[in-house]
Amino acid sequence: MFRSYDPSPYLHRHGEASHRRRRSGRGRRRLIAVAVGALAVVAIAATGAAAAGGRSGNYAGFTKSGWPVALRVAPNGRRIAKVAIGLDMTCQSGGGYGAYDSYVSVAIKPSGAFKSSYSDFLVDEGQGHVAALSGQISGTFNRTRTAVSGRLQMHDTERDGQGNPTDQCDSGSVAFSASR
Numbered sequence: 001m002f003r004s005y006d007p008s009p010y011l012h013r014h015g016e017a018s019h020r021r022r023r024s025g026r027g028r029r030r031l032i033a034v035a036v037g038a039l040a041v042v043a044i045a046a047t048g049a050a051a052a053g054g055r056s057g058n059y060a061g062f063t064k065s066g067w068p069v070a071l072r073v074a075p076n077g078r079r080i081a082k083v084a085i086g087l088d089m090t091c092q093s094g095g096g097y098g099a100y101d102s103y104v105s106v107a108i109k110p111s112g113a114f115k116s117s118y119s120d121f122l123v124d125e126g127q128g129h130v131a132a133l134s135g136q137i138s139g140t141f142n143r144t145r146t147a148v149s150g151r152l153q154m155h156d157t158e159r160d161g162q163g164n165p166t167d168q169c170d171s172g173s174v175a176f177s178a179s180r
Protein backbone atom coordinates (compact mmCIF):
# COMPACT_ATOMS: atom_id res chain seq x y z
CA MET A 1 0.00 0.00 0.00
CA PHE A 2 2.76 2.47 0.90
CA ARG A 3 4.77 3.64 -2.09
CA SER A 4 8.03 5.55 -1.71
CA TYR A 5 8.67 8.82 -3.54
CA ASP A 6 12.05 9.38 -5.13
CA PRO A 7 12.44 13.06 -6.07
CA SER A 8 15.89 12.55 -7.63
CA PRO A 9 14.65 12.41 -11.27
CA TYR A 10 13.26 15.90 -10.77
CA LEU A 11 16.26 17.49 -9.10
CA HIS A 12 18.86 19.53 -10.95
CA ARG A 13 22.19 17.73 -11.40
CA HIS A 14 25.25 19.59 -10.15
CA GLY A 15 28.91 18.97 -10.84
CA GLU A 16 28.67 17.90 -14.47
CA ALA A 17 31.85 18.63 -16.39
CA SER A 18 31.75 21.61 -18.68
CA HIS A 19 33.80 21.39 -21.87
CA ARG A 20 34.41 24.69 -23.67
CA ARG A 21 36.34 25.21 -26.82
CA ARG A 22 37.80 28.58 -27.74
CA ARG A 23 36.49 30.02 -30.99
CA SER A 24 37.77 32.94 -32.95
CA GLY A 25 36.67 35.06 -35.90
CA ARG A 26 33.42 34.26 -37.72
CA GLY A 27 32.71 31.12 -35.68
CA ARG A 28 32.85 33.11 -32.47
CA ARG A 29 30.49 35.84 -33.77
CA ARG A 30 28.04 33.19 -35.00
CA LEU A 31 28.16 31.51 -31.58
CA ILE A 32 27.44 34.84 -29.85
CA ALA A 33 24.51 35.52 -32.21
CA VAL A 34 23.05 32.07 -31.51
CA ALA A 35 23.50 32.58 -27.75
CA VAL A 36 21.76 35.99 -27.83
CA GLY A 37 18.89 34.50 -29.86
CA ALA A 38 18.56 31.60 -27.41
CA LEU A 39 18.45 34.00 -24.45
CA ALA A 40 15.64 35.97 -26.13
CA VAL A 41 13.62 32.78 -26.67
CA VAL A 42 14.17 31.74 -23.04
CA ALA A 43 13.11 35.18 -21.77
CA ILE A 44 9.91 35.14 -23.85
CA ALA A 45 9.09 31.58 -22.76
CA ALA A 46 9.70 32.40 -19.10
CA THR A 47 7.38 35.43 -19.28
CA GLY A 48 4.62 33.31 -20.81
CA ALA A 49 5.08 30.51 -18.27
CA ALA A 50 4.82 32.85 -15.30
CA ALA A 51 1.57 34.29 -16.61
CA ALA A 52 0.10 30.90 -17.53
CA GLY A 53 0.19 28.95 -14.25
CA GLY A 54 2.51 28.13 -11.39
CA ARG A 55 6.17 29.12 -11.22
CA SER A 56 8.40 26.24 -12.21
CA GLY A 57 10.37 24.55 -9.46
CA ASN A 58 9.90 22.78 -6.16
CA TYR A 59 7.35 23.51 -3.45
CA ALA A 60 7.41 21.86 -0.02
CA GLY A 61 5.09 21.91 2.95
CA PHE A 62 2.81 19.89 5.19
CA THR A 63 -0.77 18.73 5.60
CA LYS A 64 -2.80 19.98 8.58
CA SER A 65 -1.93 16.69 10.35
CA GLY A 66 1.83 17.11 9.75
CA TRP A 67 2.45 14.81 6.77
CA PRO A 68 4.95 16.06 4.14
CA VAL A 69 3.95 17.63 0.81
CA ALA A 70 6.36 17.67 -2.16
CA LEU A 71 5.29 19.36 -5.39
CA ARG A 72 7.24 20.01 -8.60
CA VAL A 73 5.95 22.41 -11.29
CA ALA A 74 7.15 21.72 -14.84
CA PRO A 75 9.53 24.22 -16.49
CA ASN A 76 6.73 25.75 -18.61
CA GLY A 77 4.70 26.50 -15.44
CA ARG A 78 1.53 24.97 -16.92
CA ARG A 79 1.61 21.56 -15.26
CA ILE A 80 2.38 20.02 -11.91
CA ALA A 81 5.02 17.46 -12.94
CA LYS A 82 4.50 15.50 -9.70
CA VAL A 83 2.92 15.98 -6.32
CA ALA A 84 3.20 13.52 -3.43
CA ILE A 85 1.38 13.97 -0.12
CA GLY A 86 1.40 11.79 3.00
CA LEU A 87 -1.88 11.07 4.79
CA ASP A 88 -3.60 8.95 7.45
CA MET A 89 -6.07 6.30 6.32
CA THR A 90 -8.84 5.28 8.73
CA CYS A 91 -10.54 1.92 8.12
CA GLN A 92 -14.04 0.68 8.93
CA SER A 93 -12.48 -2.36 10.65
CA GLY A 94 -11.08 0.00 13.28
CA GLY A 95 -7.52 -0.07 11.95
CA GLY A 96 -5.65 2.45 9.92
CA TYR A 97 -2.34 3.13 8.24
CA GLY A 98 -0.12 5.88 6.90
CA ALA A 99 0.10 6.20 3.12
CA TYR A 100 0.85 8.74 0.46
CA ASP A 101 -0.98 9.73 -2.67
CA SER A 102 0.71 11.07 -5.77
CA TYR A 103 -0.35 12.69 -9.03
CA VAL A 104 1.62 13.43 -12.20
CA SER A 105 1.11 15.88 -15.05
CA VAL A 106 -1.75 17.88 -13.52
CA ALA A 107 -2.81 20.88 -15.64
CA ILE A 108 -2.65 24.33 -14.01
CA LYS A 109 -5.22 26.85 -15.24
CA PRO A 110 -4.12 30.47 -15.89
CA SER A 111 -5.91 31.39 -12.65
CA GLY A 112 -3.54 29.05 -10.76
CA ALA A 113 -6.25 26.47 -9.99
CA PHE A 114 -5.79 22.74 -10.60
CA LYS A 115 -7.65 19.48 -9.98
CA SER A 116 -7.27 15.82 -10.83
CA SER A 117 -8.76 12.47 -9.86
CA TYR A 118 -8.40 8.75 -10.46
CA SER A 119 -10.44 5.65 -9.68
CA ASP A 120 -10.05 1.87 -9.65
CA PHE A 121 -6.24 1.90 -9.43
CA LEU A 122 -5.66 -1.76 -8.52
CA VAL A 123 -2.84 -2.85 -6.21
CA ASP A 124 -2.04 -6.57 -5.90
CA GLU A 125 -1.48 -7.24 -2.21
CA GLY A 126 -0.66 -10.93 -2.66
CA GLN A 127 -2.61 -14.13 -1.90
CA GLY A 128 -5.41 -12.96 -4.20
CA HIS A 129 -6.10 -9.81 -2.18
CA VAL A 130 -6.51 -6.57 -4.15
CA ALA A 131 -6.86 -2.94 -3.10
CA ALA A 132 -8.89 -0.64 -5.37
CA LEU A 133 -7.72 2.95 -4.82
CA SER A 134 -9.38 6.19 -5.83
CA GLY A 135 -8.46 9.76 -5.09
CA GLN A 136 -8.89 13.40 -5.93
CA ILE A 137 -6.86 16.56 -5.46
CA SER A 138 -7.66 20.24 -6.01
CA GLY A 139 -5.90 23.44 -5.14
CA THR A 140 -4.77 26.92 -6.10
CA PHE A 141 -1.47 28.75 -6.36
CA ASN A 142 -1.39 32.21 -4.80
CA ARG A 143 -1.29 35.30 -7.04
CA THR A 144 2.52 35.57 -6.94
CA ARG A 145 2.92 31.80 -7.47
CA THR A 146 5.10 31.39 -4.38
CA ALA A 147 2.67 29.17 -2.45
CA VAL A 148 -0.01 26.58 -3.10
CA SER A 149 -2.84 25.21 -0.96
CA GLY A 150 -5.57 22.69 -1.51
CA ARG A 151 -7.32 19.50 -0.45
CA LEU A 152 -7.05 15.84 -1.32
CA GLN A 153 -8.86 12.65 -0.46
CA MET A 154 -7.98 8.99 -0.96
CA HIS A 155 -10.22 5.92 -0.66
CA ASP A 156 -9.16 2.26 -0.47
CA THR A 157 -11.51 -0.73 -0.94
CA GLU A 158 -9.83 -3.98 0.13
CA ARG A 159 -11.07 -7.14 -1.64
CA ASP A 160 -10.41 -10.84 -1.01
CA GLY A 161 -9.56 -13.47 -3.63
CA GLN A 162 -13.22 -13.78 -4.65
CA GLY A 163 -13.61 -10.03 -5.12
CA ASN A 164 -15.65 -9.51 -1.95
CA PRO A 165 -14.99 -6.27 -0.02
CA THR A 166 -13.18 -6.98 3.24
CA ASP A 167 -12.53 -3.42 4.42
CA GLN A 168 -12.97 0.23 3.41
CA CYS A 169 -10.41 2.87 4.30
CA ASP A 170 -10.56 6.62 3.71
CA SER A 171 -8.40 9.64 4.43
CA GLY A 172 -11.24 12.13 4.64
CA SER A 173 -10.65 15.57 3.15
CA VAL A 174 -7.02 16.51 3.87
CA ALA A 175 -5.93 20.18 3.70
CA PHE A 176 -2.37 20.94 2.57
CA SER A 177 -0.12 23.90 1.85
CA ALA A 178 3.36 24.30 0.39
CA SER A 179 5.68 27.12 -0.64
CA ARG A 180 8.87 27.69 -2.65
